Amino acid sequence: MSLFLFKRLITLIATLVGTSVVVFLVLEILPGNAAQILMGPDASPEAVATLAQKLGLDRPAAGRYWEWVTGMLHGDLGLSYAYSSPVSELVLERMTLTVPLALMAMTLTTVLALAAGIYAAARHNKAGDVGIMGLTQVGIAIPNFWFAILLILLFSVQLKWLSAGGFPGWEDEGILGGLRALLLPALSLAVVQAAILARITRSAVLEVLREDFVRTARAKGVSQRATLWGHVLRNAMIPVITVMGLQFAELLAGTIVVETVFSLPGVGRLIFQSILNRDVIVVRNCVMLLATMVVLVNFVVDVLYAAIDPRVKASDI
Template sequence: MSYLTRRLVTFPLVMVGVSILVFVSIRMVPGDSITAMLGTEAGLLTPQQRQALAEYFGIDRGWLAQYWHWLTGVLQGDMGLSVTYGKPVLDVILERFPLTLQLALMSMVVALAVGLPAGVYAATRNERPSDLIVRIVAMIGQSTPSFVLGLLIIYVLSAGFGILPTMGEYVPIWVDPLANLGQLIFPSLTLGFAFAAAVTRISRSAMLDVLGDDYVRTARSKGVPARKVIWRHALPNALIPVVTLCGVEFGYLLGGAVLVEQIYALPGLGRMVLEAILQRDYAMVQGAVLFIAFNFMIVNLLVDLAYVALDPRIRMEER
């Protein structure tokens, strides 16, 4: 059985494990969804009204019965009804996912556009002052929490330039590209800065290893221009750890950058999950986490396939 086939076979098992874990975890949080939804007005409900609401949202039965009912619904494409939003969970997830996906892609573009050249530059100037400066900046980037950087950006823009990042109702890119860019550019820079710092450090380390290999020294001894040696011969072989990092980070970004979405008032997956947890919206939390876990596994699979494209010596059957 090939590596790809084994991975596809394990997908359902991982999904079931994730579903059980999140199902039990969310129900261990104190409180119930009806009280969280209605607040103080929940005390005005009669026992019959509370029972009717519990039956409507499917939380009147035991855990095992609830889980089985929910799982069979998921297999049919029905993740349940959201207490918070009053509509099907899958519909809400699909409404929020495009924003999170775009934010993750833009953050990755920022990270690679900044981090990869910086890492290569630092590696080619190893132990020089410029290398030290790049490493210090990268260390600061990785040490700075994203919410601190986000608040700092907002403060600098408002205090220094008298402007604020565009907030309010989210505008999809297909409706107004410029308005959409105005809403997502600063959140993307906030997430991309820490991501770029990690890419810088990983790419620098990988390039230092590759630049000492025999084929690089041979290419230099033959008079191949330094730029060609670095970008055509050395860099492709140094990309595998960078691809690994990008896959992991991108999976986390698809899970929703909760703090950044909260700071910039973006209605993405992360903010949605946070609101669902606070409201004890069992169906929404279960469906969202399952959706995020599935995306994470797909991203990791694509990363493994990228290994083969970058280095044909790697064969999936041998892994």
């Protein structure tokens, strides 16, 4: 197991290094200048050049990349051009909303998808199966932002059960109040991902149901419910967990749009505002942070592979 984890850690570190290089280079070649945005379109070239020198934008790219990487390792993400405050404080403040939103959406996705996928597989080619697959097809076709608007119209405008946007804060409303404010955004993120995961779960469960050990368990008198939850589900989880790891990345990326629709002060909205302001240092650190979270999730998925199916670990050694 130690060799398996060591190889995965080496892959994780190499992926993070490569990601940092790509993120830095992509933002470097994008058009636009933070100094020009901050000074305004009517500023003189001399004033823009002076501000660019003050912000360090005139320095060689290699030196700025090294300073950025070493700063991240020491917890220093630099100062925002637009907000004139430490980037780490801006990001941490927004992460207290984005991380709970993504986790809440992932929880809803998992619960809805596993329940729907197993239910459909247990009733293969019956009315329940056809109905569930039809609903998942609709769910896949619905864009997140459009479904978010429908949720606002129904639960906020018509029924007036939930707020149409904004976030009261964890201190003011408490945990229950904060989760209530995040319910509609999380649901709008979860519907599409749950539809995809439900179809993957159904296919994986149906494949395992055809195995000999399942027929043996049924022949010994084990009930269908006990067979599904005690034997089939664990053996069908490898492809399901793979998709779940990829979906967490989709949920993090989806927060940029959903947080804008619901006016939530999260990392996604911070990235959107920083792009408009050409605040490259904030965009760079936020994108790197999201990429790091995705890589870490994939690392956890690899470890779960070995925990669920020891053959994965054995084949990798």
